[in-house]
Structure formats: structure tokens, C-alpha cells
Amino acid sequence: MALIDVVNLSKAFGPKVVLSNVNLQVEEGESLVVLGGSGTGKTVLLRNIMGLLTPDSGHVAVEGKIIAQLRREELFKVRQSIGMCFQMAALFDSMTVFENVAFGLRRHLEITEAEVQARVEECLSLVGMKGTEQLKPAELSGGMKRRVGFARAIALKPKILLFDEPTTGLDPVMTDVIGRVILDLKHELGVTTITITHDLKSAFEIADRIALLFRGECIACQTPAEFKVNPNPVVQQFLRGDADGPFLQDPPPPKRKAKEAHA
Amino acid sequence: MVLTLFDKVGSTVLQAMETAGDFAVLSGRAFAAIFKRPFDGANLMRQFQAVGVNSIPVVVLTSLAVSMVFAVQLAFGFRQFQAEGLASQVEGLAIVRELAPVITGLMLSGRIGSAMAAELGTMQVTEQIDALECLATDPIHYLFVPRLIAAALVVPLLTAISIYVGYWGGYLILVGAEGQSAFVYGGEFYKLLAFRDVRIALTKAFVFGMIIALVGCWKGYRTRGGAEGVGNAPTSSVVTSSLWILIADFFLTKLLLV
Numbered sequence: 001m002a003l004i005d006v007v008n009l010s011k012a013f014g015p016k017v018v019l020s021n022v023n024l025q026v027e028e029g030e031s032l033v034v035l036g037g038s039g040t041g042k043t044v045l046l047r048n049i050m051g052l053l054t055p056d057s058g059h060v061a062v063e064g065k066i067i068a069q070l071r072r073e074e075l076f077k078v079r080q081s082i083g084m085c086f087q088m089a090a091l092f093d094s095m096t097v098f099e100n101v102a103f104g105l106r107r108h109l110e111i112t113e114a115e116v117q118a119r120v121e122e123c124l125s126l127v128g129m130k131g132t133e134q135l136k137p138a139e140l141s142g143g144m145k146r147r148v149g150f151a152r153a154i155a156l157k158p159k160i161l162l163f164d165e166p167t168t169g170l171d172p173v174m175t176d177v178i179g180r181v182i183l184d185l186k187h188e189l190g191v192t193t194i195t196i197t198h199d200l201k202s203a204f205e206i207a208d209r210i211a212l213l214f215r216g217e218c219i220a221c222q223t224p225a226e227f228k229v230n231p232n233p234v235v236q237q238f239l240r241g242d243a244d245g246p247f248l249q250d251p252p253p254p255k256r257k258a259k260e261a262h263a
Numbered sequence: 264m265v266l267t268l269f270d271k272v273g274s275t276v277l278q279a280m281e282t283a284g285d286f287a288v289l290s291g292r293a294f295a296a297i298f299k300r301p302f303d304g305a306n307l308m309r310q311f312q313a314v315g316v317n318s319i320p321v322v323v324l325t326s327l328a329v330s331m332v333f334a335v336q337l338a339f340g341f342r343q344f345q346a347e348g349l350a351s352q353v354e355g356l357a358i359v360r361e362l363a364p365v366i367t368g369l370m371l372s373g374r375i376g377s378a379m380a381a382e383l384g385t386m387q388v389t390e391q392i393d394a395l396e397c398l399a400t401d402p403i404h405y406l407f408v409p410r411l412i413a414a415a416l417v418v419p420l421l422t423a424i425s426i427y428v429g430y431w432g433g434y435l436i437l438v439g440a441e442g443q444s445a446f447v448y449g450g451e452f453y454k455l456l457a458f459r460d461v462r463i464a465l466t467k468a469f470v471f472g473m474i475i476a477l478v479g480c481w482k483g484y485r486t487r488g489g490a491e492g493v494g495n496a497p498t499s500s501v502v503t504s505s506l507w508i509l510i511a512d513f514f515l516t517k518l519l520l521v
Contacts, residue, residue, distance in 0.1 A: 050397055077399070084394070090389060093391070
């Protein structure tokens with residue numbers, strides 16, 4: 001049985017259908033990367049897995065438990081085994097880095113303060129953020145915030161890690177750093193991961209399988225090698241990063257020739 | 264035309280019911296979560312600090328101003344028919360029964376209710392509340408409960424301070440400016456009052472405290488739409504909680520004075 005099982009998942013907000021009949025299975029220890037243009041429902045997919053949204057039809061099951069049918073206490077139990085890394089990190093801005101990472105430990109585990117301290121240090125060093133314990137989130141850069149967010153997500157030793165666009169808005173070097181941190185976490189913790197990203201380079205590095213969401217549907221879900229040679233014109237356009245093709249609903253503005261543009 | 268009117272009225276009523284239902288459900292969840300574990304003492308202390316200690320200057324200043332103005336009005340009014348002696352009795356009655364709890368409630372809805380709405384609203388739009396959910400923490404338990412407890416306990420205490428300050432505000436005017444005897448003022452202030460009046464004042468303050476915290480947290484929790492939403496949440500929280508404080512004041516007075 002797959003660790004995460006997304007079955008015929010559909011979700012609409014008012015008249016706008018965001019996900020329609022999405023099916024995905026993620027096996028234990030596997031690393032799935034979900035690609036897709038902006039607004040194709042990638043984040044909505046993660047929020048359904050976390051139980052932050054309720055599907056209109058279909059369901060998400062984690063370890064065989066259907067998320068939308070759980071009572072709140074049971075849902076919280078399942079959530080303790082999932083670490084979620086938000087797009088903008090979503091650190092608690094009234095707390096220090098240390099308190100952020102220690103939050104889940106202090107609330108859910110009956111351990112001494114020394115053990116909390118040791119675990120926080122371990123998590124921060126895993127993401128390369130040792131020594132920032134006493135800083136406030138406002139004092140960190142975008143990339144540092146994300147990494148602290150990762151540390152907070154792994155503190156409770158989850159089985160599953162979900163990354164919501166971990167590299168969006170970062171410079172190419174920091175994007176590579178984040179990619180490496182995710183790879184390190186995957187290898188050192190052996191967790192199952194779902195990563196949502198636009199960044200093809202890190203996607204191919206991280207992924208065991210790549211899925212592409214297009215207009216609310218999952219049109220491909222295969223290994224990186226197969227994905228590269230997928231004949232679907234949408235996949236090929238996405239890989240090329242070209243505006244011309246079936247990917248956009250509205251036709252893009254015509255491309256000016258270089259000469260014309262200068263004149 | 265008629266159909267459109269029905270349509271409009273219907274949707275307004277439905278909307279109002281939905282809002283009231285949402286508030287009731289969240290409030291119910293907040294009350295139910297009060298005794299849930301884990302108990303977060305540090306968080307509660309922070310709220311006592313924010314809601315209570317930091318509100319003392321505001322409460323002292325407004326109570327002093329209102330009680331002094333009221334004393335001036337009473338002294339002037341009773342002088343018209345040579346009954347200056349009654350001014351201190353009515354001052355005491357008005358301050359304890361109405362002015363102290365209502366002024367404290369209204370000032371705190373502006374000071375702490377709006378702060379709660381702004382804080383929770385910012386947390387909502389920056390996904391911090393979702394992050395709490397993902398860390399298997401009930402936001403109602405973590406955010407609502409300490410604020411509710413702090414406000415429900417602190418507003419009566421601040422009302423007591425307000426009564427005390429009100430006594431001295433009246434003293435300043437009636438004894439200091441109007442030349443009444445300090446000894447007589449001290450006796451007359453309490454003459455029309457019974458212990459029941461203090462109990463009523465504190466009961467009112469207790470209810471106002473719950474209104475302020477629940478409305479502030481609710482408006483913040485339900486914030487949508489970025490900066491504009493965060494901007495609207497405190498305003499809307501102050502208007503709503505002030506209105507409910509006034510409505511609750513009327514009914515509590517009716518109910519408790521019988």
C-alpha cells in the first residue's frame with residue numbers, strides 16, 4: 001500500500017475548478033516532485049494532503065487513513081508524522097529561531113529542556129543554520145527562513161516531508177543550496193517527500209518521480225528519464241520553458257525580433 | 264423588482280446567520296478548549312502582561328477624565344436647586360454601576376481587541392495559523408484560550424481600578440474645586456451603593472472581557488485577503504465588540520438589577 005494515496009481528488013473554489021480527478025501514489029521512501037504552472041493547484045494538493053482543505057470529491061489517504069474522515073485528534077496524530085515546509089516559511093514571528101524549532105517538541109513530546117536543546121541544535125545543523133538560535137525571523141533572509149522552516153518541520157522526526165515551492169523567489173545559488181539541503185534531508189532521514197517546485201534543475205536532482213499538473217489534472221507521473229522524453233507537447237513546452245505552445249490558455253504576446261526590439 | 268428585493272433580503276439574512284453561526288461555533292470551541300492539555304502557562308502570562316498590565320495607563324487616564332467631567336456636570340446640575348450634597352452620591356452610583364465597567368470595556372475593546380484582531384489576522388495571512396495546524400496544534404486552543412482567560416479575568420480587575428480612580432476623580436472636583444467636605448464626600452460616595460452594585464459591575468466587566476477577546480480573536484482568525492484584510496480586521500473588531508458591549512450592558516443591567 002502506498003504511503004500517500006491521492007484518489008480522484010477534485011477541488012473547486014466557487015466556479016474555478018483547481019484540481020480535477022487527480023490520482024497520485026507515493027511509496028515509502030520515495031521522493032515525488034510535482035511540477036506545474038502558477039495556479040494549477042499544486043499548493044491546493046499539498047493542503048488537501050495536510051487536511052487544511054477538504055476535497056470536493058475523492059480523497060487523500062496517508063498510511064491508509066482517509067484524512068477528510070478523521071476526527072480532529074486523529075488528524076493531529078497523523079500530522080505529527082508529516083512535516084510541512086511553507087512557501088514563505090510561515091515562521092512564528094513573535095518567537096526566536098530556537099523557539100520556532102522547539103515548538104512541536106515542547107508541545108508534543110515529554111522531554112527535558114536539555115533534550116529539546118540538543119534536538120533543536122541537531123535540526124538546525126542539518127539545514128546549515130547552526131548559531132542562529134537567538135535571532136528573530138525578521139532578521140533572516142528568505143533562504144535562511146526557509147531552512148529554519150525545514151528545521152521546524154523535521155524536529156518531530158516525521159515520516160513524510162512536504163515542500164511547498166521551497167526555492168521560489170531565491171537567487172540561483174540559494175536555490176542550489178536549498179536543493180542540496182532537501183537531498184541531504186532525504187538521504188539522512190530516509191523520509192518520503194513531496195516537493196512542489198518550478199525549478200527544473202533541482203526537480204531533476206531531487207525526484208524519484210516527477211508529476212506534472214496541467215489545468216487541474218495530473219498529465220504525467222514518471223521517472224525523470226521518462227519525463228524528459230515524454231512526447232506530450234505540454235511536457236515538452238514546460239521543459240523548454242517556451243511561451244509558445246498548448247501550455248497557456250491565452251495566447252502569449254507575439255515575440256519581437258531582436259532587431260525590432262532594439263529599434 | 265420584488266423578486267430582486269426578496270433575493271437581497273434573503274441573502275443578507277443568510278449571510279448574517281452564517282456569520283453569527285461561525286462566531287458561535289468558534290466561541291464554543293474556545294470554551295471547550297479551555298481545559299484541554301497541554302496548559303501553556305508562559306503564553307497565558309504573556310497575555311496577562313499584554314491585556315492587563317499594559318492597559319493600566321489607558322484605563323487610569325480615561326476613568327480620571329470621565330469621572331472628573333461627570334463630577335463637574337453633577338455639581339453644576341445639583342447647584343440649580345441647592346442640592347450639591349447629592350452630587351457625590353450620584354457620582355458614586357454612576358461610576359460603580361455604569362461608567363467604570365462600560366468605559367473600561369470600550370477602551371479595552373479599542374486597545375486589546377484590535378491588537379488581537381491585528382495579530383491573529385497577520386498570522387492568518389502569513390500562513391502562521393496553518394503552520395500551527397500542521398504542527399498538530401489547535402489554533403483555537405493555542406491562540407484563543409489564553410486571550411480569553413486573560414481578558415475575562417483582567418477586565419474586572421481593571422474595572423476595579425477604574426472605580427478606585429473614579430472615586431479620586433470625583434474627589435478632585437467635588438472636594439478640590441467645589442469645596443465640599445472631604446469627610447462627607449468619603450461617606451456620601453458609597454451611600455447609595457450596596458455590595459450588589461460592585462458585584463454587578465464586576466459581572467459586567469467579566470462578560471465584556473469575554474466579548475472583547477472572542478470578537479478580537481474571531482475577526483483576526485477569519486481575516487482574508489492580505490494587507491487590506493489585516494487592515495479591516497481591527498476596525499471591524501472594535502466596532503463589533505463595542506456594539507456588543509453596549510447591547511450586553513443593557514441586558515445585563517436589566518437582568519441583574521431586578
